[in-house]
Amino acid sequence: MQLPATLQRALERMIASQASATLEQAAATLSNRYRTAEAGQAPAIASPLQAIAYAAWRMPATYAALRAAFRRLAEAQPDFIPSRMLDIGAGSGAAIWAAAEQWPSLRRIVAIERQPAMARIGEQLTAGADLPTITWQRSDVLSLDRLPESDLVVAGYVFGEIEPSARAILLSRLWKATTGALVLVEPGTPSGHATILNLRSELIKREAILLAPCPHTADCPLAARGDWCHFAQRIARPAFLRRLKGAAAPFEDEKFAYLIAARRGQPLTGGRITRHPIIHSGRIELQVCTAQGLQQITVTRSQGEAWRRARDSGWGDGWDSYPSLDRGNSEGK
Numbered sequence: 001m002q003l004p005a006t007l008q009r010a011l012e013r014m015i016a017s018q019a020s021a022t023l024e025q026a027a028a029t030l031s032n033r034y035r036t037a038e039a040g041q042a043p044a045i046a047s048p049l050q051a052i053a054y055a056a057w058r059m060p061a062t063y064a065a066l067r068a069a070f071r072r073l074a075e076a077q078p079d080f081i082p083s084r085m086l087d088i089g090a091g092s093g094a095a096i097w098a099a100a101e102q103w104p105s106l107r108r109i110v111a112i113e114r115q116p117a118m119a120r121i122g123e124q125l126t127a128g129a130d131l132p133t134i135t136w137q138r139s140d141v142l143s144l145d146r147l148p149e150s151d152l153v154v155a156g157y158v159f160g161e162i163e164p165s166a167r168a169i170l171l172s173r174l175w176k177a178t179t180g181a182l183v184l185v186e187p188g189t190p191s192g193h194a195t196i197l198n199l200r201s202e203l204i205k206r207e208a209i210l211l212a213p214c215p216h217t218a219d220c221p222l223a224a225r226g227d228w229c230h231f232a233q234r235i236a237r238p239a240f241l242r243r244l245k246g247a248a249a250p251f252e253d254e255k256f257a258y259l260i261a262a263r264r265g266q267p268l269t270g271g272r273i274t275r276h277p278i279i280h281s282g283r284i285e286l287q288v289c290t291a292q293g294l295q296q297i298t299v300t301r302s303q304g305e306a307w308r309r310a311r312d313s314g315w316g317d318g319w320d321s322y323p324s325l326d327r328g329n330s331e332g333k
């Protein structure tokens, strides 16, 4: 995956306007503050320099995770054609770019961001780009009782920054505003997954349809064994990011946890592959989350269709059940 060319050029122009040592310092400080922040206590990005540092350091990765989650939504509901989107905690606008790539049908986007410096950078990056009409609202989303009704509602890397005691009320407002689908993305860490799990329980109480990643509404079998559900998306690192991170690798893998809840649609039948398939010669091992718990499935070359399917499947993909395989495989909770 790559950043959209227009976004990459806009980021390059913005970054070129800063002295590189100053930007490197600001990015390192920001990254350190994020690493050490308590739940609900993320650093306030209050200055233009900090906002540019965020966009340079984190936006490619958050764009990648959001784009991957949107692909899962489009896969689960190919006839979902949103025209209105609400993005809360929009930051520098990663979700806007990712959604516009996925759904050319989008016409209007409301982006709510409490830090004026971040909203300003988001606005500058999107200025003149071929994107839907965007209204940037500089507000604390918690202070808004009513949010605009939207086909697609997105909270990308935001709930972790919301005081835990305020999360349920915010979620209920977001769900109320959702006419189509609500997409929640958090870091792919144990704490990011714990945040998603709490939101998941609230959405199940509201009878939301979970489209992804969960193929069921039972307790999370990964959490039950002290593991956490997360996925990864690879994205090409632009030259500015390699310089900023002092990293030679031309890509990075963003780990993320996510949840897609919808007003209509069918949950995944079968299960979801919850880690990289392990490939041996003539044998592939899959870990699949299903309504019956976590299954360790082994597919061998002699198993025809299932083998071909396993060979083409990756971490995060859906997995149909193959009765002949399921009988022979162990099930772990």
Ligand SMILES: C[S@@+](CC[C@H](N)C(=O)[O-])C[C@H]1O[C@@H](n2cnc3c(N)ncnc32)[C@H](O)[C@@H]1O
Pocket (backbone or CB within 6 Å): 045, 058, 059, 062, 063, 088, 089, 090, 091, 092, 093, 094, 095, 112, 113, 114, 115, 118, 139, 140, 141, 142, 155, 156, 157, 158, 161, 162
């Ligand atoms: C980690 S950034 C994520 C930005 C963007 N969604 C992305 O994925 O790159 C979180 C953003 O949420 C904003 N935010 C946090 N709490 C907020 C609130 N109560 N109201 C509005 N924005 C908020 C922060 O200012 C920050 O810009």
